[in-house]
Amino acid sequence: MNLLLKFGNGNSKLAPNIFTFSLPAGYACPGANNCKSQCVKTSEGYRIKDGPNCQFRCFASIDEVLKPAVREARWHNFNLLKGKTKAQMVALIQASLPYPNWKFMVRLHVSGDFFSQPYFDAWVEVARLNPQIIFYGYTKSLPFWIARLGSIPKNLRLSASLGGVHDRLMFVHNMKRALVVYSEAEAEDLGLEIDHDDSHVYDGTENFALLLHGTQPEGSEATKAWTALKKIGKGGYRNQKKGRGWGGKDYAGQPLPKNYGGGTPPPSGMLTVAHGWKGKRGTAPSTAGVTLTKKTLVSA
Numbered sequence: 001m002n003l004l005l006k007f008g009n010g011n012s013k014l015a016p017n018i019f020t021f022s023l024p025a026g027y028a029c030p031g032a033n034n035c036k037s038q039c040v041k042t043s044e045g046y047r048i049k050d051g052p053n054c055q056f057r058c059f060a061s062i063d064e065v066l067k068p069a070v071r072e073a074r075w076h077n078f079n080l081l082k083g084k085t086k087a088q089m090v091a092l093i094q095a096s097l098p099y100p101n102w103k104f105m106v107r108l109h110v111s112g113d114f115f116s117q118p119y120f121d122a123w124v125e126v127a128r129l130n131p132q133i134i135f136y137g138y139t140k141s142l143p144f145w146i147a148r149l150g151s152i153p154k155n156l157r158l159s160a161s162l163g164g165v166h167d168r169l170m171f172v173h174n175m176k177r178a179l180v181v182y183s184e185a186e187a188e189d190l191g192l193e194i195d196h197d198d199s200h201v202y203d204g205t206e207n208f209a210l211l212l213h214g215t216q217p218e219g220s221e222a223t224k225a226w227t228a229l230k231k232i233g234k235g236g237y238r239n240q241k242k243g244r245g246w247g248g249k250d251y252a253g254q255p256l257p258k259n260y261g262g263g264t265p266p267p268s269g270m271l272t273v274a275h276g277w278k279g280k281r282g283t284a285p286s287t288a289g290v291t292l293t294k295k296t297l298v299s300a
C-alpha cells in the first residue's frame with residue numbers, strides 16, 4: 001500500500017505545472033450545502049446522490065462516478081489523513097509533496113475541503129515550511145479559516161466559496177469570495193469577472209464568478225443553464241485555453257527540470273523528500289518536530 005498522499009498534476013483547466021490535491025467530494029466537505037453531491041456505491045454501480053439542498057451539482061462528484069482511479073485516489077488521501085493529529089498530518093503532507101525544492105503551485109481541493117481544524121492548521125504549517133510553494137484553493141469551511149485569520153502565511157491563498165452552510169460569515173469577515181453563475185450575462189450583471197484558470201484565487205483581490213460546470217440535477221434551473229451553456233460552446237473546459245503556465249519555468253522565472261510536470265521525476269539529487277506522485281517513495285524527512293516513520297504515517 002502506498003503510504004503517501006497522491007497529488008495530481010494539471011487538468012483540463014489548469015496548467016501542467018500546477019499540482020492538485022483532492023479528497024472525496026461531499027464526504028470531506030463539512031461546509032457544503034447548495035453544491036453538495038456525492039458519489040455513492042449502489043447495486044448498479046457508482047451513482048451521484050444529491051444532497052437535500054443541492055442547487056448546482058458538484059462537478060468533482062461526477063468525476064468520481066466516471067473515473068474509478070480518481071475516486072480511489074481521493075479516498076486514499078482521505079483515509080490516510082483521517083484521525084491523525086496536526087503534527088502527523090504535517091509530516092505526511094511534507095513527505096508527500098512533489099518536488100519540494102521547486103517553486104510551483106498546489107491547488108488544494110479540486111474536490112473536498114478542509115474537513116477539520118487540525119487539517120486546516122496542518123496546511124497552514126505546510127505553507128509556512130514551504131515558502132517557495134504557493135498553495136491556493138476555494139473553501140466553504142469558513143470557521144476553520146476564521147479561527148486563524150491574521151496568521152495565514154502569504155503563500156496560502158484562499159477564496160471563500162458561496163453556496164455553503166457558513167455563507168453569512170464571509171460577509172461578516174469581508175472575505176474574498178467566488179460565486180457560481182449560470183451564464184456569462186449573470187456574471188456581467190453582478191459585475192463579476194469569470195475565472196477560467198484559478199488566477200483569481202491565487203492572484204486576485206476581488207470577488208469573482210465561476211461558470212456552472214457539469215451535468216446537473218434533473219429538472220433544476222441548473223440543468224437548463226448547463227444545457228444553454230453547452231449550446232453556445234461554454235459547457236466544459238475541453239476546448240478552452242489552458243490556464244496560465246510558466247512555459248518551462250517556475251513562477252520565479254527559473255527553468256524547471258526537463259519534463260517537469262510531464263510525468264517524469266527530476267534527476268536524482270533534486271528530491272530531498274519522498275513524493276507520492278506516481279506511487280514513488282523515497283526517504284522520509286523529519287519535519288515539524290515529528291520523525292516520519294511508517295508508524296507515524298499510518299497510526300491514528
Ligand code: SF4
Binds near residue numbers: 112
Ligand atoms: S464543497 Fe466542493 S467538493 Fe465539496 S461538495 Fe461542494 S463543490 Fe463539491
